[in-house]
Amino acid sequence: MKQMLEYVHGNSIFHRLNPLIKLIWAFVTCVACFISSSHLFLLGVLLMTIVIAGISGVLGRAMGVFKALLVLGLFLMLFQLLFTPHGRVYFYILPGVPVTDLGLSFSLLLMLKMMAALSPLSLMLMLTPMNELLTAMTHNLRVPYRYAFVVVTALRFIPTFSQEMDQIMQAQRSRGHETDTRNPFKKVRVILPMCIPLLISSVRRVETMAISLETRGFCTGPRSCRKKLGFTLFDLLAIIIVVAVLLLSIAIG
Amino acid sequence: MISIRNLTYRYNKKAPLILDHINLEIGHGEFVALIGQNGAGKTTLLKQLNGLLRPSSGSVTINGLDTATTRTSELARHIGYLFQNPDHQIFCNTVYDEIRFGLVNIKCQPELIDERIRKISGLLGLDHILARNPFTLSRGERQRVALASVLALETDILVLDEPTTGQDYKECMEIMEIVKSLNEQGKTIIMVSHDMEVVGDYCKRTIILNNGRVLEDDETSIVLRKSQSLGMSGLEPPQIIQLALRLGSSFHKVNSPEEMAKTIISCTVSGGVRV
Amino acid sequence: MIRFNNVSFSYDNCEELAVSNIHAHIDRGEFVGIIGPSGAGKSTLVNLINGVIPHHLKGDFYGEVLVCGKDTVESSCGEISHHVGSVFQDPESQMVSTVVEDEIAFGLENFNLPADEIENRMTDALKMAGIEHLRHESTAALSGGQKQRVTIAAAIALRPKILVLDEPTSELDPQGSRQVFKTLKRLNQEYGMTILIVEQKVMLLSEFCSRLMVMERGRIIMDGPVRQVLEHHDKLLELGINCPRVVTLTKLLKNASLYFGEFPVDVNEAESVIRRIMEGAYDQYSESDLSLQ
Ligand SMILES: Nc1ncnc2c1ncn2[C@@H]1O[C@H](COP(=O)(O)OP(=O)(O)OP(=O)(O)O)[C@@H](O)[C@H]1O
Ligand SMILES: Nc1ncnc2c1ncn2[C@@H]1O[C@H](COP(=O)(O)OP(=O)(O)O)[C@@H](O)[C@H]1O
Ligand SMILES: [Mg+2]
Ligand SMILES: [Mg+2]
Numbered sequence: 001m002k003q004m005l006e007y008v009h010g011n012s013i014f015h016r017l018n019p020l021i022k023l024i025w026a027f028v029t030c031v032a033c034f035i036s037s038s039h040l041f042l043l044g045v046l047l048m049t050i051v052i053a054g055i056s057g058v059l060g061r062a063m064g065v066f067k068a069l070l071v072l073g074l075f076l077m078l079f080q081l082l083f084t085p086h087g088r089v090y091f092y093i094l095p096g097v098p099v100t101d102l103g104l105s106f107s108l109l110l111m112l113k114m115m116a117a118l119s120p121l122s123l124m125l126m127l128t129p130m131n132e133l134l135t136a137m138t139h140n141l142r143v144p145y146r147y148a149f150v151v152v153t154a155l156r157f158i159p160t161f162s163q164e165m166d167q168i169m170q171a172q173r174s175r176g177h178e179t180d181t182r183n184p185f186k187k188v189r190v191i192l193p194m195c196i197p198l199l200i201s202s203v204r205r206v207e208t209m210a211i212s213l214e215t216r217g218f219c220t221g222p223r224s225c226r227k228k229l230g231f232t233l234f235d236l237l238a239i240i241i242v243v244a245v246l247l248l249s250i251a252i253g
Numbered sequence: 254m255i256s257i258r259n260l261t262y263r264y265n266k267k268a269p270l271i272l273d274h275i276n277l278e279i280g281h282g283e284f285v286a287l288i289g290q291n292g293a294g295k296t297t298l299l300k301q302l303n304g305l306l307r308p309s310s311g312s313v314t315i316n317g318l319d320t321a322t323t324r325t326s327e328l329a330r331h332i333g334y335l336f337q338n339p340d341h342q343i344f345c346n347t348v349y350d351e352i353r354f355g356l357v358n359i360k361c362q363p364e365l366i367d368e369r370i371r372k373i374s375g376l377l378g379l380d381h382i383l384a385r386n387p388f389t390l391s392r393g394e395r396q397r398v399a400l401a402s403v404l405a406l407e408t409d410i411l412v413l414d415e416p417t418t419g420q421d422y423k424e425c426m427e428i429m430e431i432v433k434s435l436n437e438q439g440k441t442i443i444m445v446s447h448d449m450e451v452v453g454d455y456c457k458r459t460i461i462l463n464n465g466r467v468l469e470d471d472e473t474s475i476v477l478r479k480s481q482s483l484g485m486s487g488l489e490p491p492q493i494i495q496l497a498l499r500l501g502s503s504f505h506k507v508n509s510p511e512e513m514a515k516t517i518i519s520c521t522v523s524g525g526v527r528v
Numbered sequence: 529m530i531r532f533n534n535v536s537f538s539y540d541n542c543e544e545l546a547v548s549n550i551h552a553h554i555d556r557g558e559f560v561g562i563i564g565p566s567g568a569g570k571s572t573l574v575n576l577i578n579g580v581i582p583h584h585l586k587g588d589f590y591g592e593v594l595v596c597g598k599d600t601v602e603s604s605c606g607e608i609s610h611h612v613g614s615v616f617q618d619p620e621s622q623m624v625s626t627v628v629e630d631e632i633a634f635g636l637e638n639f640n641l642p643a644d645e646i647e648n649r650m651t652d653a654l655k656m657a658g659i660e661h662l663r664h665e666s667t668a669a670l671s672g673g674q675k676q677r678v679t680i681a682a683a684i685a686l687r688p689k690i691l692v693l694d695e696p697t698s699e700l701d702p703q704g705s706r707q708v709f710k711t712l713k714r715l716n717q718e719y720g721m722t723i724l725i726v727e728q729k730v731m732l733l734s735e736f737c738s739r740l741m742v743m744e745r746g747r748i749i750m751d752g753p754v755r756q757v758l759e760h761h762d763k764l765l766e767l768g769i770n771c772p773r774v775v776t777l778t779k780l781l782k783n784a785s786l787y788f789g790e791f792p793v794d795v796n797e798a799e800s801v802i803r804r805i806m807e808g809a810y811d812q813y814s815e816s817d818l819s820l821q
Contacts, residue, residue, distance in 0.1 A: 007626065009664040060266070131630045156626050163668055170305050171342040175406065176329035176358030197344035204388055208621035211584045211605075215614045216624075216686070217638035220606035224640045226633045226647070264669065290701050291673025337672045337699070338620065389541070392617060393566035415672070418698045419617075421565040421728055423768030447673075447701050450773065487701040492731065492773040495795045500802060510773050514780035520806050521786060 005125045006159050012056040012127075018235045019128045019136035025242050026124035032249035033117035039105075041252050042112040045245070049119045058126050065122045066115065073111035080107035130156060135225045146219055157202075164201060168194055254441065255279040255302065255410065259311035262297060271297045273465040274311070281409075284436045285443045286456035286473065290487030294465045295445045296337055299412050302443070303332040315410070330359055333406050337414040337445075339392070339399040348374070348390075348398050349383045355406045373405045376431060392419040400428065404435070411435065413444040417451060429455050449491045453477055453508060461486050474508050529690060529722050530554040530577055535591035536746075537572060537581060546572040548746040550591070556689075557720045559713065561733035561754075564743030565768045570726045571617060573743070574692045576600065577724065579608035596689065610639070613688035615696045619675040628654075628665050628678055635686045653685035656711045658704060672699040680708060684715065690722045691715070697729065705729060709736040731772040734758060734793040742769065758791045774798035781805065 014022075033045055053062035080103065082093070087102025130152050137148040169179040172194075179190045255278070262272040271294045279285055287295050300306040301313050304325040313320040316331050336342040345351040352373060356366045374380050377397045382390065387398050396419050403411070416432070417425040425448075433455055436442050446452050452459060452473060459476040461469040463486045469476045477483070477490050480498060490498065493513055497504035503520060507513045535550040547569040554560055562570050575581045582589050583605040593600045596611050613635075616622045625631040632653055636646045654660045657677040662670065667678065676699050683691060691712070697705035709732050715721045727733050733740060733754070740757040742750040744767055750757050757764075761771040761779060774792050778801065781787040786805050792798040 006666065006668075009627075009666075129630065130626055131633070153624075159626070159668065167341045168344045170325075171336065171344060172354070173325040174303055174305060174329055174332075174334040174336075175355035175402065176326050177354070178324070178326045178358075194344070197346075200346075200388060201340070201344070205621045207584075208616070208618065209624055211580050212616065212622040213624060214584070214605040215578050215580065215609045215612070216635035216682070217606060217609045220609065220638065222640045224637050224642060224646070226637060226643050228643065291677065291699070291704055292671045296671060338618075340618070340620070391566050415699065419566075419695070421768060422730075422770035423565060425728075447699070447705075449702060484703075487703040489702045489706070492795055492798070493777065496774070496777075496798055496802065499795075499799050510777040510780060513777055514784065517781065517802060517805060518784050518786065521808070 005122065005155060007129050008058050008061060008126050010057050010127075013234065014052055014056040014127050016232075016234075017127075017238060018229055018231055019132040020140045020229070021235050021238050021242070022124045022128050023133070023136055025238065026120045028242050028246050029120040030117045032246050033113055036113075036249040036252060037109060038249075038252045039109060039112060041249060042109070042116040045116040046112065046119065049116070049123055053123055053126075056123075056127055058123070061126060062119070062123060065119055069115045069118055070111075073114050076114065077107040077111045080110050125155065131225075132227065132229065135227065135229055138223075139225070139229070145223055149218075160205075161198065161202060164205075165191075165194065165198055168197060168201075254281050254316060255443075256314045257301075257311070258314075260298075260301065260308050260313060261311055262294075262301065262306060262309045271465050272301070275465075275467055277460070277467065277470070279441065279443065281441060282436070282439050283441055283443075284433075284455065284457045285441075286452040286459045287443060287445045287462060288447070288449075288452060288459060288486070288488060289462035289468075293462045293486065295462055296414055298462065299334070299414055299443070299445065302410075302412050303328045303334050305334070326358070329355070329406065329408070331408055332410045332412055333403040333408040335400055335403045335411075335413040335416055337418075339395040339419075342399045342402070343387045343395060346386055347384055348379060348387055348401075351387055351398055352402045352405050355402055359406060369405055369407075373401045376404075377401045378427070393421065393424050396420060397424070397428070404431075409439070410441045411443070413442065415445050415447065417446060417448060425451065449477065449488065453491050453494070461488070474506075477508075478505075529556045529558075529596060530724075531594040532576070533592045533594070535576060535589075535593055537576065537587055537589050539585065539587040542587075545746050546587075547576070550748060552741070552748060552751065554722060554724065556722055557716065558739055559716045559723045559737050560725070560739045560741060561737035562724060562726045562741045562743060563728065563730060563733060563769055567745075568743040569746040570743055571694050572746075574614070574694050574724065574726060577690070577692050578612045578614040579603070579605040580614075609688075611688060612690045612692060613683040613686045614691075615679050615683045615693040617694045617698075619672070619679045619699070622679055623667050623675070626666055626668065628659065628662050628667060628670075631667060631678055632682045632685050635682060639686065649685045649687070653681040656684055656707075657681035658707055673701060673704065676700060677704065684711065687715070687719060687721070691724070693723070693725045695726050695728065697727065697732075705732060712736070728770075730770050734772050734775075742767070754793060755791055758793070761791075 029045060033042060036042060053059050081099060082097055084100060084103030084106050085098055087100035089098040089100050092098050134148050134152050137143045138145050173179050181187055257275050257277040260272055260275040261270060263270050289295055297306060301308060302315065304320040304323060307321055315328060318328065343351055345354055349370060352370045353366060356369060374383055377400060379397060379401055387395055400416060417428055420428060429451060432442055456473050459473040460467060461476060461482055468486060469479055469482045477494050478498060480490060483490055493510055497507040497513065504516055507516055532550040532552045536545050536548045538545045564570050575585060576593050577595060579600045582601060595608060600608060623631055624634055632650050633646055636649060654663055657680050659674060659677045659681060662674060676696065680696050697708050712723050713736050716723050737754055740754045741748050742757060750760065758771060758775055761775055764771050774795060778787060778791050787801060792801050
């Protein structure tokens with residue numbers, strides 16, 4: 001989980017892209033994928049995401065995301081498959097539960113949609129430092145700093161939580177608790193009781209962080225930003241591609 | 254008892270090597286200090302000992318169990334592990350439950366559990382706060398709660414990552430005296446510390462870890478005199494040893510203020526005779 | 529610069545006073561060390577200066593604390609932050625960013641500094657804390673000591689008029705701790721920064737601070753120049769406060785009537801004392817004659 005949303009330092013062309021463009025790209029692609037119902041288009045978007053991940057040198061991490069999405073997608077696909085009785089029947093999984101061509105096509109579409117729509121979001125977070133994201137939101141989108149900070153910090157807390165959970169599990173394991181069991185049912189039983197300590201420790205953490213924020217001048221006046229985020233030719237190119245993708249998705253339908 | 258062979262480790266494939274071909278043997282009943290710069294890999298090495306991290310290559314064997322194939326929860330019967338930050342370790346709602354947690358896991362008999370908790374909390378001066386929530390305690394107290402929860406398991410190896418940070422001098426001495434008496438009862442102790450005086454006073458053997466490699470590994474009083482190795486590892490000898498090194502050969506066995514005062518007195522007396 | 533007028537404070541969920549009847553005055557440009565057993569109220573004292581008490585931690589507050597002439601109750605925590613920089617005890621929870629660089633830039637951006645100034649100060653602070661190589665690292669992947677260095681760098685970069693630090697070197701290696709004290713000394717001398725540091729490493733406090741405060745059970749029980757406080761080493765030991773080993777040694781030498789002068793505060797001074805003793809420079813009679821004059 002923490003791997004999926006965390007920024008990976010790098011200096012590739014996509015790292016240097018204006019964060020606003022990346023933000024727009026992620027959201028537009030997401031919308032486009034939901035509009036579209038073309039297998040080919042979705043596959044294309046997915047391929048594009050993989051290529052971008054490859055060029056930016058985060059393919060390893062991205063593959064983890066794809067894998068997680070694939071598992072989720074397969075689940076969805078299975079459901080969709082079982083509950084679409086229309087169309088030509090290929091065979092019966094169980095008596096009365098057919099697998100049809102329509103069902104197959106639908107469920108495949110759903111899975112592709114999910115993967116193609118969500119992976120750019122996660123990739124965007126991997127390629128954009130939190131503070132640039134903040135700058136894009138406050139300077140370009142005119143979101144008040146306080147709210148932008150809350151959004152970004154909430155995102156940041158996801159990996160922090162999973163890390164904290166990891167730490168508690170390590171602590172339990174080192175005192176003989178079998179959190180390292182392979183049995184998934186046992187695992188759930190082990191993880192559930194951890195939610196409360198996790199909650200307590202995160203509340204405490206948020207409190208200390210609030211103190212730390214204030215003693216470092218959070219929201220006490222106008223704020224400068226360290227990086228000038230200019231638009232380059234490449235940014236222009238990128239925005240054209242993004243618009244083209246959107247149009248394409250509408251055109252294909 | 255603990256045997257580390259050609260151990261290397263990196264946190265992920267692209268990351269640099271944190272532990273670089275480490276070879277160590279630690280026998281029964283030893284009292285070992287592991288020292289080195291911030292980021293040298295001390296915590297990483299300790300976590301290898303109970304399988305919280307597993308070797309990238311090489312092997313770690315504890316009492317004959319290979320950590321690569323043994324679960325941490327199983328190793329917990331042999332090794333007690335104190336985390337560097339007590340907050341990483343404490344997760345129960347009361348101090349009592351915190352200490353009890355491990356005892357239940359190792360299937361300690363219910364009648365014995367309460368007795369053991371009382372014993373250990375008495376030893377660490379926690380009796381009056383057994384019912385408190387650990388998160389409302391001071392850092393020093395939290396550290397002792399964490400330690401109590403580890404000691405309660407009565408394992409024969411204790412791995413302590415900076416057990417005295419956040420403690421005042423008196424608490425620090427108390428903890429070290431407890432650790433020392435455990436060692437005298439035959440337990441093996443491996444601890445990390447940045448306090449050279451604690452290391453010098455209590456640990457018998459000292460290992461310097463530098464950039465993931467073992468730089469020195471010898472008797473403490475010998476290692477703490479290796480100014481060069483210490484210097485390149487972000488460390489410095491304790492004040493008295495620094496003085497002893499500067500004052501020359503008649504001080505080469507001096508480790509404590511008392512010994513040094515004695516030597517100076519004998520020098521001045523003989524000096525008086527000389528003139 | 530900082531003035532405590534009969535200050536007492538008790539936390540909401542605790543009847544006992546965490547600090548009581550504090551009277552103290554700290555001038556501009558002082559470098560003050562605070563030491564005391566745990567629970568003595570050191571952190572509470574520090575939090576009274578940076579406004580965390582009473583703005584974040586609630587309780588019964590008596591007396592007044594003036595920082596740069598202003599009452600801390602009347603100014604907000606954010607306003608105080610423009611004069612007072614803080615480093616808290618627990619490095620982990622005080623970090624607000626996921627990347628080292630952002631963590632240090634955070635305060636600088638809040639204070640609306642221009643980009644190139646931010647860059648300069650950031651580079652400077654990273655160097656001072658000895659973590660230049662960690663600039664782009666994720667804060668989650670740091671060792672304990674490295675995290676602590678980041679929080680120190682973040683506070684130093686702000687170059688506040690007053691800097692308060694609560695056990696900032698507890699997880700640092702010996703050279704790292706010394707480096708931090710050296711840096712603080714430099715800031716103190718170059719910028720006239722007023723520094724208050726809570727520490728358990730009495731050896732470093734004696735070497736670097738000009739003034740030492742000893743706290744016990746909510747009170748400041750000793751306050752004065754370092755050497756003067758170290759004279760009371762017996763009292764300190766009784767309170768469970770360590771004194772530097774060179775002081776312990778000197779005490780033994782004094783007991784043996786070999787030395788009568790001031791306490792040395794570091795190894796260099798101790799070395800010269802011992803060399804003079806061994807050369808027979810401290811003849812009992814001439815020394816006591818001297819002190820009579
Ligand atoms: N979870 C992690 N992921 C990636 N790198 C890590 C992780 N934890 C530690 N490191 C890196 O490994 C190196 C060694 O860390 P380790 O915690 O073992 O240091 P240490 O010797 O215990 O230092 P300290 O004295 O500061 O506690 C450091 O450079 C650190 O940045
Ligand atoms: N947040 C808090 N809530 C309640 N009591 C506290 C809190 N912080 C500290 N105390 C209490 O105040 C006293 C002084 O604590 P503190 O200032 O943290 O001491 P020190 O920093 O010297 O160890 C202690 O008795 C402690 O239990
Ligand atoms: Mg460590
Ligand atoms: Mg404190």
